[in-house]
Amino acid sequence: MPRRQLDHALPILDRGQDIPRHEDPALTAFLQRHIDEVLSKDPTPPPCHHCGSHQVVLRYRGRPPNGIPYFNCRHCGKGFNRRTGTALQSFLRCDKLEAFLPLLSQQRSFANASERLGVSHRMLSRWVRVFRQWLLRLDPSGEWEAKVKLGMRPELPALECPRCGNREHFFRLGFVDGRHQGKRMFQCKACRRCVSEPDEHFRMRIASRAGATEK
Numbered sequence: 151m152p153r154r155q156l157d158h159a160l161p162i163l164d165r166g167q168d169i170p171r172h173e174d175p176a177l178t179a180f181l182q183r184h185i186d187e188v189l190s191k192d193p194t195p196p197p198c199h200h201c202g203s204h205q206v207v208l209r210y211r212g213r214p215p216n217g218i219p220y221f222n223c224r225h226c227g228k229g230f231n232r233r234t235g236t237a238l239q240s241f242l243r244c245d246k247l248e249a250f251l252p253l254l255s256q257q258r259s260f261a262n263a264s265e266r267l268g269v270s271h272r273m274l275s276r277w278v279r280v281f282r283q284w285l286l287r288l289d290p291s292g293e294w295e296a297k298v299k300l301g302m303r304p305e306l307p308a309l310e311c312p313r314c315g316n317r318e319h320f321f322r323l324g325f326v327d328g329r330h331q332g333k334r335m336f337q338c339k340a341c342r343r344c345v346s347e348p349d350e351h352f353r354m355r356i357a358s359r360a361g362a363t364e365k
Contacts, residue, residue: 152296156304174255177297198223199230237284257299307351311338
């Protein structure tokens with residue numbers, strides 16, 4: 151599965167901050183194409199969502215102005231519409247989609263994004279979960295799902311506290327020189343000793359960021 155590329159230089163607690171984040175327009179466009187298909191009012195029956203049969207008939211067109219057609223499968227007897235099995239099946243805030251989609255590929259906290267969207271942290275977390283699941287159904291390779299960064303935290307590098315030997319439990323504690331482009335600083339949760347980001351991890355992170363900028 152493709153690896154999600156997250157930037158350690160971006161702060162984890164970013165509520166109320168306006169640090170630039172970068173959208174992946176390819177992911178936004180990919181989702182928008184599929185959303186347009188899902189919300190289509192075209193009465194032409196698609197293959198059955200449940201069994202894949204083409205023995206599908208239009209049951210009703212849906213109530214205007216926002217209703218979408220509903221279909222029945224003559225093969226398996228089940229009904230469905232184009233939302234069935236997608237992230238929009240129970241998504242009741244389509245008025246938020248335009249603002250939500252660009253945020254999916256941005257490395258922001260749920261607190262920051264929920265503040266921008268005017269929705270609860272819990273609701274936003276659910277949206278991200280169902281969209282990630284939908285992306286994996288649309289593309290089982292995981293390439294598109296790996297572009298989702300909203301609410302994600304970078305994994306800690308391989309660290310070891312020189313005082314107590316702890317290798318697992320650390321706080322993120324800003325940057326060694328106070329600049330967002332420099333090395334990350336971590337603090338041992340056990341003894342509070344500060345540990346700087348390993349040189350090799352820092353070099354790889356900078357190289358990865360430079361490569362992403364060139365694309």
